[in-house]
Structure formats: structure tokens, C-alpha cells
Amino acid sequence: MVEALREQIATERGSSAVSDSKRLTQVEARLRAAVAPRLRRVINASGVILHTNLGRAPLSRAAVEAVAAVAGSYSNLELDVDSGRRGERAALLSGLLTSLFECSAALVVNNNAAAILLALTALCKGREVIVSRGQLVEIGGSFRMPDVMRLSGARMVEVGTTNRTRADDFEQAVTTRTGALLRVHTSNFRVSGFTESATLAEMARVARAHELMLLDDLGSGATEPIADEPTVADSLRHSDVVTFSGDKLVGGPQAGIVLGATELGAAAVRKMSRHPLARALRIDKLTLAALEATLKQRLTGRLEDIPVERMLRVPVEEVRRRAALWSVKLEERGVRTRLVSGESAVGGGSVPGHGLPTTLVAIEGPASRLAAAMRRGDPPVIARIEAGACCLDPRTVLKGEDETLIDAVEVAARSLEG
Numbered sequence: 001m002v003e004a005l006r007e008q009i010a011t012e013r014g015s016s017a018v019s020d021s022k023r024l025t026q027v028e029a030r031l032r033a034a035v036a037p038r039l040r041r042v043i044n045a046s047g048v049i050l051h052t053n054l055g056r057a058p059l060s061r062a063a064v065e066a067v068a069a070v071a072g073s074y075s076n077l078e079l080d081v082d083s084g085r086r087g088e089r090a091a092l093l094s095g096l097l098t099s100l101f102e103c104s105a106a107l108v109v110n111n112n113a114a115a116i117l118l119a120l121t122a123l124c125k126g127r128e129v130i131v132s133r134g135q136l137v138e139i140g141g142s143f144r145m146p147d148v149m150r151l152s153g154a155r156m157v158e159v160g161t162t163n164r165t166r167a168d169d170f171e172q173a174v175t176t177r178t179g180a181l182l183r184v185h186t187s188n189f190r191v192s193g194f195t196e197s198a199t200l201a202e203m204a205r206v207a208r209a210h211e212l213m214l215l216d217d218l219g220s221g222a223t224e225p226i227a228d229e230p231t232v233a234d235s236l237r238h239s240d241v242v243t244f245s246g247d248k249l250v251g252g253p254q255a256g257i258v259l260g261a262t263e264l265g266a267a268a269v270r271k272m273s274r275h276p277l278a279r280a281l282r283i284d285k286l287t288l289a290a291l292e293a294t295l296k297q298r299l300t301g302r303l304e305d306i307p308v309e310r311m312l313r314v315p316v317e318e319v320r321r322r323a324a325l326w327s328v329k330l331e332e333r334g335v336r337t338r339l340v341s342g343e344s345a346v347g348g349g350s351v352p353g354h355g356l357p358t359t360l361v362a363i364e365g366p367a368s369r370l371a372a373a374m375r376r377g378d379p380p381v382i383a384r385i386e387a388g389a390c391c392l393d394p395r396t397v398l399k400g401e402d403e404t405l406i407d408a409v410e411v412a413a414r415s416l417e418g
């Protein structure tokens with residue numbers, strides 16, 4: 001309150017006098033801005049299903065309810081209610097994960113970046129880790145594989161070239177100092193043309209022959225094949241330890257899921273969970289609740305209840321019907337539209353270059369001004385500009401958001417009139 005008045009006085013000092021009513025309005029606006037939520041819901045009409053800037057996966061209803069149920073009360077987070085002794089929070093989900101993914105050990109940490117850092121630190125510190133030059137990726141923000149490697153204390157040994165790496169390159173690089181072979185899924189780009197990369201199976205053969213560990217940073221954690229995205233099951237068949245995100249294709253909250261296959265992998269996961277860094281990278285109870293609910297939906301085959309799965313699977317005819325309905329409603333309110341064919345994107349660094357056919361509602365008018373007006377609306381609507389038009393993709397708009405979206409688009413379009 002005092003701050004708002006001070007700011008007002010400062011503004012008035014620097015300009016000509018204002019009327020009392022104008023002053024009141026301005027102070028009110030300042031107060032409103034001060035208490036407005038910083039993190040708020042937006043409607044994602046961009047057509048990018050896993051949009052990192054928009055919080056990646058929206059949670060299922062069951063996950064939201066699970067969060068609400070533990071958020072405002074005490075929970076058995078680290079209590080074994082049967083024995084009354086101290087329990088392990090990480091142990092709460094490991095059984096679910098090993099059943100769902102049919103593997104021998106599991107651990108959950110804060111996110112996939114944390115999972116990789118923990119794996120490299122706990123398992124490879126002071127040792128060499130062999131990785132293909134074609135996989136030294138930056139995932140966005142500041143997650144660069146060579147930097148994470150340095151931070152962990154493991155020494156990175158690069159093999160192959162940007163476009164070609166063979167199994168033999170790994171073989172040649174093995175020394176007595178080698179701790180592991182690492183495969184990083186090149187999630188956000190594709191190298192095409194004259195390319196070759198060692199398959200995970202080939203890398204596994206080299207690892208086995210030298211009794212080395214094979215780590216796989218899978219990225220998005222696909223449970224079923226989408227285009228050529230490697231699945232968790234593919235990875236578990238060959239690697240010892242696999243890590244991926246909870247909020248990409250799994251469709252749950254931000255989390256880093258670590259799975260161990262083989263005896264070597266299971267021992268590695270146990271070692272990771274006992275490492276002091278695991279405490280710093282642990283997940284909180286709200287995440288745990290949301291992840292448990294999401295994993296149970298997967299385990300019971302209720303994939304349609306997970307928003308990300310629904311968006312991936314919705315047939316193009318259904319998207320088209322929804323787009324046509326929006327178009328009619330917007331036209332009725334004087335907003336000129338047309339339907340155009342386009343593609344939705346999986347996003348989140350999953351399946352680059354693979355679009356899902358969709359129908360877009362293009363709003364007539366100055367595209368970037370329209371998109372900006374929608375973004376500044378309440379709730380903000382995130383559109384996408386394509387072929388010079390401001391477009392809405394129904395695929396990523398959640399059930400029940402249609403009317404709010406139509407209202408917001410109408411308000412934005414009107415704000416540009418006159």
C-alpha cells in the first residue's frame with residue numbers, strides 16, 4: 001500500500017498534475033498489479049503439447065486431486081505406518097515404477113537434469129564416460145551435457161564426429177579409467193544426410209564386453225512408439241540405467257525418473273539413492289502425490305485420463321470439428337476466421353520434425369498484434385503465428401476451456417478495432 005502511494009507520488013513529481021479521480025484509478029491499478037498472481041493459468045492454443053515455457057504436461061484430474069489431498073495436511077511421506085519407523089520417500093514410488101516399466105530398481109528425483117547429474121556423480125566421478133560427439137546436446141536454458149559432466153567430476157571422452165559415430169569408436173576409447181558409456185537422446189534436433197550412430201544395442205555389446213555400465217539419457221520417456229522416438233522398454237532392453245522426465249511424454253509432474261535394468265543397473269540405482277547429492281535433488285511430497293496418481297493411471301491402462309495422452313491421440317476429425325465450432329462461434333461475435341490445415345507439435349524435445357495433423361482457426365487481422373492482445377488477456381491465450389496469421393490449435397486446449405477461449409479471443413480482437 002505504502003509502496004503504491006510512494007510510486008504514485010514519484011510519478012506525479014516527474015509529470016504534470018493529475019486529477020483526484022485519475023490519481024485514485026492509478027493507485028488502484030498499482031495495488032491490483034501488486035497483488036495479482038505471478039504464476040497463473042494460461043490457455044495453450046499454440047498446438048505444442050509439451051511446451052516447456054507453459055509448464056509442460058498439464059496434470060490429470062486424479063493427479064490434481066492427489067496433490068490437493070496431501071498439500072494441506074500431514075502425510076506418511078517418510079513414515080512406515082505399519083512399523084511406525086522412519087520410511088523412505090523414494091521407496092513410495094519405486095514399486096509402482098518397477099511394475100509399470102518391468103525393471104529391477106527405480107528412483108525419482110527433482111527432474112531429468114538432476115537424475116543425470118546424480119548418475120554421473122554417484123557412478124562415474126573421477127572416471128571416464130564415453131559419449132558420441134553427435135550427442136553433446138544442449139537441451140535449452142543452460143543444460144549442456146559437457147557442463148553437467150564437468151560438474152559431476154566425471155571426465156568426458158568424446159568419440160566419433162558430429163554426424164557419424166560407430167560402435168568401434170566406443171570400443172577404441174575404452175581404457176582402464178572408463179566408468180561408463182553414455183547415450184544421450186538427441187531430443188530437440190535431427191541430424192540428417194550422411195549420418196551414422198551406434199545403436200544402443202551396439203553400445204551395450206561394447207559395455208558388456210568390458211564390464212562397463214551403459215547409461216541412457218532418454219529425455220522424454222515414451223512408453224509407446226511415436227514416430228521413431230525410442231521407448232523406455234527399448235532402452236531397458238539394452239542399458240543398465242535409464243533416466244527421463246516425468247513431465248514430458250509420461251504426462252505427470254516435473255520429476256526425473258531413474259530406472260535400473262540388469263543387476264549392475266539395480267546396484268547403480270541403489271548407490272545413487274544413498275549418495276548425499278540425492279538429498280539435495282529429492283522430490284517434494286506434492287510432486288510425489290501427482291506422480292503416483294499418474295503412474296497408477298498408466299498401470300491401470302487409463303491413458304485417456306492423462307491430458308498429454310489424450311492430446312496425442314485425438315483424431316484429426318475431432319480436432320477439425322472443434323475448430324469448425326470455434327469458427328462459427330467467433331464469426332457470430334463478429335470475429336472473422338478461416339480454417340487451415342496444419343500440424344501440432346509434440347514439443348518438449350520429443351520427436352523433432354514429427355508433426356500431428358491438425359486444423360487451425362486463423363483469426364483475420366494483424367497477426368502479431370492479435371497474438372499479443374490474446375497473451376495479455378485474462379486468462380492469457382497463447383496462439384501461434386503461421387503463414388502470417390494468428391492461429392489457434394484446438395489440440396492443446398483442454399476440455400472445458402472452449403468458452404473461456406472464445407470470450408478471450410473476442411475481447412482481444414475487439415481491443416484492436418477502432
Ligand SMILES: *Cc1c(COP(=O)(O)O)cnc(C)c1O
Pocket residue numbers: 111112113114139143184185186187188217218219220244245246255256348349
Ligand atoms: C528434456 C531433456 C532433459 C532435461 O530434462 P528435465 O526434466 O527438463 O530436467 C535432459 N535430456 C534430454 C535428452 C531431454 O530431452
